[in-house]
Amino acid sequence: MSTRIALVMHDPLGAAFQACAQHVLGRRPDLTVFDIVPDADPADQAARILDWVRADGAQEPVLMLCDLYGATPFNIAVQARRQALEDGYMVHLLTGTNACMVLKALTDQQENPESFSERVRQGALRGIVNAEPPCDC
Numbered sequence: 001m002s003t004r005i006a007l008v009m010h011d012p013l014g015a016a017f018q019a020c021a022q023h024v025l026g027r028r029p030d031l032t033v034f035d036i037v038p039d040a041d042p043a044d045q046a047a048r049i050l051d052w053v054r055a056d057g058a059q060e061p062v063l064m065l066c067d068l069y070g071a072t073p074f075n076i077a078v079q080a081r082r083q084a085l086e087d088g089y090m091v092h093l094l095t096g097t098n099a100c101m102v103l104k105a106l107t108d109q110q111e112n113p114e115s116f117s118e119r120v121r122q123g124a125l126r127g128i129v130n131a132e133p134p135c136d137c
Contacts, residue, residue: 003113004032004060005105007097008049008077009067011035017102029106036073049080053089061090061113063105063120069095092117100127 007014014033021029034049053062064081066074074095081091090113094101104123108116 002060003105003116004058004062005030006032006034006049006052006062006064007066007102008034008064008073008080009036009097010071010073011037013067017097017099020099021102021106024103025106029102031102031106034073034076036076040072040076042072042076042079045076046079046083049077050083053080053084053091054087059089061092061116063113063117064091064093065097065101065105065120066093066095067097094121096124098124098127100124 007017009017012035014035018029018031018033021031032052034045034052036045049064062084064077066077068074077093081093084091092113094117101120101124105116105120108119108123
């Protein structure tokens, strides 16, 4: 069973991550972008995401990636996730998304949704490196 991936972020960050992934992978990435504009109605956006989760009676697990914890896109994703869980869908939500997370989500094996979500989170941490050599001042 394949996990579906959605980016729920401040506009235009999701589209930028999608373009970055396409550049790195050399193919159009299999993910859906929900870029949230400043004047978007949160209830309408949550409903749009929920419609995507429910699309065609899909039962695949979903991983939603958000940029900032507590920000409007995150709150919209939380609202959609809450309703999806009540409806019986499996939805995981991670915040603090960086390019490493997006690429890990697109290239990792996705059989177990719980461990997949954790591997994506760990991918973000492995991508944060202090690349400066120590100063011998």
